[in-house]
Amino acid sequence: MAFLTPDSVYTIKIGEETRTVNVKIIPDGATAEKNIASYIQKGDLVKPNRKLSDGSGIPRGITVHNTNDIVAATGTNPAEQYARATYPNGNMNGVVVHYWVWENEIWQQLSDNEQGWHAADGKSRTESHIAGKEIGGNVDTIAVEIIQSERNEKTEKTAAILIAYLLDKHGLSPETDIYTHNYFYSNKYCPSVLLPVWNTFSNEIKSFYNALTSLQENVSADDKETNKEFSVGDIVNFNGGNVYVSSTATSAAGNSKACTAKITLTAFSAAHPLHLRAVNENGDFVSGVYGWVDVSTVTPKETTSSTSKEEENVEEKIPETEQKTFAAGEIVSVKSDSVEYYPGGVKIPSWVKTDYFYEISQVTYRGQKMIKGGKECVLLGRKVDKNTGEKYSSINSWISTELIKAEK
Numbered sequence: 001m002a003f004l005t006p007d008s009v010y011t012i013k014i015g016e017e018t019r020t021v022n023v024k025i026i027p028d029g030a031t032a033e034k035n036i037a038s039y040i041q042k043g044d045l046v047k048p049n050r051k052l053s054d055g056s057g058i059p060r061g062i063t064v065h066n067t068n069d070i071v072a073a074t075g076t077n078p079a080e081q082y083a084r085a086t087y088p089n090g091n092m093n094g095v096v097v098h099y100w101v102w103e104n105e106i107w108q109q110l111s112d113n114e115q116g117w118h119a120a121d122g123k124s125r126t127e128s129h130i131a132g133k134e135i136g137g138n139v140d141t142i143a144v145e146i147i148q149s150e151r152n153e154k155t156e157k158t159a160a161i162l163i164a165y166l167l168d169k170h171g172l173s174p175e176t177d178i179y180t181h182n183y184f185y186s187n188k189y190c191p192s193v194l195l196p197v198w199n200t201f202s203n204e205i206k207s208f209y210n211a212l213t214s215l216q217e218n219v220s221a222d223d224k225e226t227n228k229e230f231s232v233g234d235i236v237n238f239n240g241g242n243v244y245v246s247s248t249a250t251s252a253a254g255n256s257k258a259c260t261a262k263i264t265l266t267a268f269s270a271a272h273p274l275h276l277r278a279v280n281e282n283g284d285f286v287s288g289v290y291g292w293v294d295v296s297t298v299t300p301k302e303t304t305s306s307t308s309k310e311e312e313n314v315e316e317k318i319p320e321t322e323q324k325t326f327a328a329g330e331i332v333s334v335k336s337d338s339v340e341y342y343p344g345g346v347k348i349p350s351w352v353k354t355d356y357f358y359e360i361s362q363v364t365y366r367g368q369k370m371i372k373g374g375k376e377c378v379l380l381g382r383k384v385d386k387n388t389g390e391k392y393s394s395i396n397s398w399i400s401t402e403l404i405k406a407e408k
């Protein structure tokens with residue numbers, strides 16, 4: 001079988017580091033030409049063909065695996081070779097993962113929103129890193145298979161870059177949303193090379209994650225002056241049209257239908273200056289537009305009901321003299337009269353103030369207090385349902401401690 005050729009490629013860039021992801025998704029509905037595993041007999045589907053997280057398609061974590069390094073054929077590399085062994089060759093005993101990583105090479109075989117077979121936990125769920133919430137390796141997470149038989153600096157760096165990118169892309173936290181295979185299936189000591197040095201690897205992921213999120217903050221700060229109409233965090237109407245993989249891409253990667261979306265990045269000097277992600281009425285990311293688009297395809301969303309909604313929520317004014325100290329993990333709300341996240345920062349959308357509480361995910365940045373616009377800030381992480389306490393994807397926004405208050 002000839003080497004795989006990717007259907008598309010995209011570049012992950014964090015600081016000076018760039019990696020290319022070779023995308024060759026196993027076709028939906030593809031069937032086995034032979035018996036591959038006990039659960040994949042000849043004629044059966046070769047991948048689950050199911051969306052993550054009970055059909056929502058929203059990843060709730062990343063599962064890290066190790067598999068043995070191999071000597072690849074001349075002209076290719078182990079990441080491509082493992083991908084090809086999975087599909088179309090059917091030689092991986094039914095293991096189907098999202099990403100293969102070896103040295104600087106990354107191959108993707110499943111979309112981020114679909115289930116794989118990799119955690120040996122079937123369709124089951126177990127207690128997650130977040131108290132009171134359950135998670136399943138197969139049914140809720142993205143699998144990253146890191147090809148190494150012993151420590152390999154290059155391979156681990158590429159894996160850390162990819163995982164940092166995926167965490168950020170899906171609003172996941174490096175603190176709570178990375179899992180190891182043995183978390184779901186304790187009989188298997190996997191990732192075997194990384195478990196003994198897990199803190200080192202975890203810190204490498206966090207450093208790339210922090211570099212990525214701080215880069216985005218800088219981009220939005222630089223662009224703030226040049227556009228009054230749109231800013232990061234705004235909920236807008238996407239009217240349908242071309243979507244690009246980068247703000248400067250010369251040709252579109254595809255197009256998406258009209259939907260409600262959130263602006264997650266801006267680059268107003270570029271050709272396609274708004275980065276959008278489709279959201280539902282709760283502001284949670286859903287499938288739909290995901291990428292850079294032209295301003296002409298976006299219109300601000302009318303927020304006619306927000307004023308009356310805020311008025312209903314007006315609470316007794318409490319004198320706010322002292323500046324409170326907050327801790328990571330604390331649950332807070334955003335005060336209803338807040339305007340910008342911090343002086344000179346982006347505007348806080350009204351749903352952020354009305355719809356959720358938030359879990360503070362960080363109170364420092366690289367060991368220092370985070371000062372923005374002259375105010376001490378903390379990082380708002382997961383959204384928390386005001387009634388049930390259930391936690392949802394993270395909003396990842398630094399906010400002045402003066403604009404939040406503690407909730408039970």
Ligand SMILES: [Zn+2]
Pocket residue numbers: 064065066118181188190191
């Ligand atoms: Zn594994």
